[in-house]
Amino acid sequence: MQPxxxxxxxxxxxxxxxxxxxxDRLQLQSLTDIGCHDEIDENGTTFNENASIxxxxxxxxxxxxxxxxxxxxxxxxxxxxxxxxxxxxxxxxGNHEANIAKVLHNLRGVDNRKARFITVIxxxxxxxxxxFEGVINGTxxxxxxxxxxxxxxxxxxxxxxxxxxAEMSMEEKNHISHRAIAMEKLIAFLNEKTK
Numbered sequence: 777m778q779p780x781x782x783x784x785x786x787x788x789x790x791x792x793x794x795x796x797x798x799x800d801r802l803q804l805q806s807l808t809d810i811g812c813h814d815e816i817d818e819n820g821t822t823f824n825e826n827a828s829i830x831x832x833x834x835x836x837x838x839x840x841x842x843x844x845x846x847x848x849x850x851x852x853x854x855x856x857x858x859x860x861x862x863x864x865x866x867x868x869x870g871n872h873e874a875n876i877a878k879v880l881h882n883l884r885g886v887d888n889r890k891a892r893f894i895t896v897i898x899x900x901x902x903x904x905x906x907x908f909e910g911v912i913n914g915t916x917x918x919x920x921x922x923x924x925x926x927x928x929x930x931x932x933x934x935x936x937x938x939x940x941x942a943e944m945s946m947e948e949k950n951h952i953s954h955r956a957i958a959m960e961k962l963i964a965f966l967n968e969k970t971k
Contacts (some may be wrong), residue, residue, distance in 0.1 A: 778803040782828035784844035801970040827898035843899040852890040891917040893954040910957030
């Protein structure tokens, strides 16, 4: 029988992405699949804490192996802001336009444009917690370029490229992104555990 693993998300696209890589070794489920519609309060001050809050919540309530993730943008010249507040940097959760506008405003006249996207995954497997991290370095453009992706993608140019995430196809971005790197580490671990 396949072991069940819950991804602490309602995002079906994210779930399918992971399922494609784990194959039929696991029965992967989302929060929706297990009937969890609670608002999980991500009140941590680090990516590790927020990812851990999600996985611990699911494990303690449903007693199922699970993982949660947290991601964000860190800009060197802004003391690594917006960081864990990336989704609500402008004050309103999920307002990508306002978040980008605030970043560009805060970087006006600043030469150092170094930034990085980071994803941390907290996996609870048979009661033990494991962390996996993915990072991609890059720079912040002076203005938005591209219409694909979401969040800060139109202003983030990954290292080694001369285009932003928002100019890349979803396949290309998913191949190199911070989330992809962290997921590869998670999947390698799970494939080893479910041989």
